[in-house]
Amino acid sequence: MKNFKIKLIVVGMAGVILALSTVLLLKNSDSGSIKSHPYQWQKPNNVLSGEASLPVRETNNKEAPFVIGVLYWSMNIPGQVAMRKGLEAQAEEINANSSHEKPVIILKEYVAGDGVAGMERQIRQMHELIDGKVDLIIVQPTDIAALREPLIRANKEKIPVIAYDQHIIDGQLACYITSDNYQAGYLDGEYVAANFPQNKKLRIILVEYPHVSSTVKRVDGFIDALEQYEQAYEIIKSYNAVEPEGGREAGAEILRDFPEPGSFDVIFTVNDGGGLAILQALDAAGRKEVFFASVDGDPISVMNIKKGNIMRIDSAQFCGVLGSESMKMAYRLLKGERIPRQVLIPSFPITRETVDMYKGWNAPMPEPFKKPWHSNTPEWSGKPRIINAQEDANHAQRK
Numbered sequence: 001m002k003n004f005k006i007k008l009i010v011v012g013m014a015g016v017i018l019a020l021s022t023v024l025l026l027k028n029s030d031s032g033s034i035k036s037h038p039y040q041w042q043k044p045n046n047v048l049s050g051e052a053s054l055p056v057r058e059t060n061n062k063e064a065p066f067v068i069g070v071l072y073w074s075m076n077i078p079g080q081v082a083m084r085k086g087l088e089a090q091a092e093e094i095n096a097n098s099s100h101e102k103p104v105i106i107l108k109e110y111v112a113g114d115g116v117a118g119m120e121r122q123i124r125q126m127h128e129l130i131d132g133k134v135d136l137i138i139v140q141p142t143d144i145a146a147l148r149e150p151l152i153r154a155n156k157e158k159i160p161v162i163a164y165d166q167h168i169i170d171g172q173l174a175c176y177i178t179s180d181n182y183q184a185g186y187l188d189g190e191y192v193a194a195n196f197p198q199n200k201k202l203r204i205i206l207v208e209y210p211h212v213s214s215t216v217k218r219v220d221g222f223i224d225a226l227e228q229y230e231q232a233y234e235i236i237k238s239y240n241a242v243e244p245e246g247g248r249e250a251g252a253e254i255l256r257d258f259p260e261p262g263s264f265d266v267i268f269t270v271n272d273g274g275g276l277a278i279l280q281a282l283d284a285a286g287r288k289e290v291f292f293a294s295v296d297g298d299p300i301s302v303m304n305i306k307k308g309n310i311m312r313i314d315s316a317q318f319c320g321v322l323g324s325e326s327m328k329m330a331y332r333l334l335k336g337e338r339i340p341r342q343v344l345i346p347s348f349p350i351t352r353e354t355v356d357m358y359k360g361w362n363a364p365m366p367e368p369f370k371k372p373w374h375s376n377t378p379e380w381s382g383k384p385r386i387i388n389a390q391e392d393a394n395h396a397q398r399k
Contacts, residue, residue, distance in 0.1 A: 065102065066334045068327075069129035070109045071122055071139040073165075076243050077273035079296045079319045080140065082361040083165065086323030087138070094331055105331065108134060112142050114243050119146045126150035130157055136174075136334055137161045138326050143211050144169050160333055164326040166212040175329045177322060177343045178214060180385065181295075184315035184347035185218035185270075188293040189225025191313045191351060192266055194373040195291065199232055200265075205258075206238040207250055207269040207278060215242065215270040218295050222268050228376070236264060241274030250274060251281025261289055272296035272314065279304065279311055297350060297361060305355050316348040320362035342387040349380065 070087065074080050088107070095103040108129065112122035119142045127150050129137055137159060141147050144166055151171030154161050160174040167176050196202060209215040226233050237257060241250040247269075258264050267282075267290055269275030275294040282290055290310050294301060297316020304311040322345060329339045346365070350358050353372045365382030 063100065063102075065104050065106045066135045066331075067106050067108060067132075068330055068334075069126075069132070069134040069137045070107050071125055071129070071137065071141075072109065072111045073122070073140045073142050074114050074118065074243060074273075075111055076114055077271070078298055079271065079273065079317060079361065080165075082319035083140065083323040086320030086362060087327045088323070089320075090324035090327035094327070105327075108132070114245075119143050123147065123150060127153070130154055130159060133157075134159065136330050138330055139163050139168075140165045141168050141212065144213050160330075162326055162330050162333070164322050166214045173341075174333055175326075175339050175341060175343070177325050177329065178345070179317040179322065180344040180347050181214045181217035182221040182224075183344075184295045184317070185221025185223075185268075186225045187221075187315045187347060187349040188218075188268060188295065188313050189222040189231075190229065190375055191349060191373060192222075192268075192291065192293055193226055193229035193231040194375070195312070196231065196265075198230055201232040201234060202226075202266050203236045203264040204233050205254060205264050205267045206235055207241050207247075207267065207274060208238055209240055209242040209270055209274075218270045219268075222293075233266075241269070241278065242271050243273045244277050247274030247277030248281070251278040254278065255281060255285055261287060264290070266291045266293065269294045272298035272301050276300055279309070282310060295347070297348065297358065299360065302350060302355060302358065302360075305350055305352060308352065312351065314350045316350050316358055316361075318345055318348075318361060318363075318365065321345055340386045344385040344387065346380075346382050346384065348382070 068091075072080065072084055075084075091105050091107055094105055098104045110122075110125040112118040112125065122142045123146055126137065126139065126147060130150065130153055137154060139147065139161060141163060145168075147168045148170045151161055151168045151173070155172050161171075162175045162177070163173050164177045166178065167173060192202070206219065208219050239250040239253060241247045254267075267278070269278060269292075272294055273296070275296075276298060279292055279294075282292070288310060291312050292310045293313045294311065295315045295317070297314055297319075301311055301314040305314060325343060325345070329343075332339050348354075348358055348366060349371070351373075354369070357366045357369065359366070368379055368381045370378050371380060
C-alpha cells in the first residue's frame with residue numbers, strides 16, 4: 001500500500017459533513033484519570049472553574065484584568081495535562097511579574113473530556129465563553145471540524161482565538177501553535193527504515209486518529225519517510241486510539257487479529273495516550289519481536305526505551321512549551337503586539353541512542369546533535385519554525 005496516506009480534504013459543505021459525521025461516529029470514551037502517572041493536574045491559584053461567574057473586562061478600564069477563556073481537551077491524556085500545566089504556569093508568571101497589585105490575567109477554564117461527549121461539550125463551552133464576552137479564547141480542539149461554527153461566531157464578535165496542538169477548519173485563528181507533527185511521524189519512519197533492510201517488506205500496523213490535524217500529520221510524515229527511504233512495506237491493518245481506554249481496546253483487538261508471534265513487524269501509534277496501553281498488552285503477551293514506534297515523549301515511554309523494551313522510538317513533544325507559548329502569544333496579542341500566524345515546536349527523537357539527551361516535557365530544548373543512524377538530514381535542531389508571520393494580528397482581529 002505504497003500510496004497509503006491520510007489527507008484532510010474539505011470542499012464546500014464537506015467541512016460541515018465532516019463535523020457531523022465525527023460527532024456521530026466516535027465512541028464515547030470518557031474514562032478515569034491515570035492515577036499512577038506522574039503528570040496529573042491540580043488547580044493552581046487565580047484560575048476560575050468552568051462553573052464560576054465570569055468577570056467581564058470593561059474596555060474603558062485599563063486596570064481591569066484580561067479575561068481569557070481556555071478550552072482544554074482531556075485530562076486523561078498525560079501530554080495534554082503537561083500542556084495545561086505549562087499554560088497555567090505561564091499565566092501565573094505573567095501575573096507575578098506584573099507591576100499591578102491585582103492579576104493582569106484571569107483564566108476561565110473548561111475541560112471537554114474524551115469521545116463524542118467531549119466534542120459536543122466543547123462546542124457548548126466555546127459558545128458560553130463567547131456569550132460571556134471574554135477578551136480572548138485559547139483552545140485545544142477536540143476535533144478540527146466540530147468547532148467551526150463557534151470559531152466563525154467568535155470572529156464576528158471580534159474575540160481572538162488561539163489554538164494549540166490542532167487547528168480548526170474555516171474561520172480565522174489569530175495564531176496556531178503546535179508541535180511539528182509531520183516531523184514527529186517522519187522521525188519515526190526514518191528510524192524504522194534505518195533499522196531494517198531496505199528490501200524487507202515490513203508488515204505494519206497503524207494506530208491512528210483521523211479526526212484531528214496533529215495525528216493526521218504524524219501518519220503522513222511516517223508514511224512519507226518510508227517511501228522516501230524506499231523501504232518496502234505494507235499496512236496490514238489500522239486501528240483508532242488516542243487515549244487509554246481506546247488503547248486498551250485496540251491492544252486487545254490487535255492480539256485477537258494477530259495472535260501468532262512474527263505476524264507483524266512494526267506498529268506505529270500516533271500518540272502515547274493510546275499507545276502505552278497497546279504496548280502493555282503486547283508486552284504482557286510476550287510479543288518481544290515487535291518494533292514499536294510512537295509519538296509524545298511520555299515519561300513511561302522514556303523509561304521503556306531506557307529499559308530496552310519493544311518501544312524503539314518515541315518522537316517527543318515539548319508539551320509544557322506548547323501551553324506556555326500559547327499563553328505568551330495570547331498576552332502579547334492582548335497588549336496590541338504583533339504575533340506570528342503559526343509556530344511549530346520541534347519534535348525530538350527519543351531512541352536508545354538519544355534517550356539521555358531528552359529531559360522531559362517541560363525541559364528546555366536539547367542542543368543540536370548528529371543523528372547516530374542513517375538520515376538524509378543528519379543534524380537535529382531544536383529551533384522553532386515560524387510560518388506565515390502576521391503583519392498585524394491585533395488589527396486583523398479587532399477591526
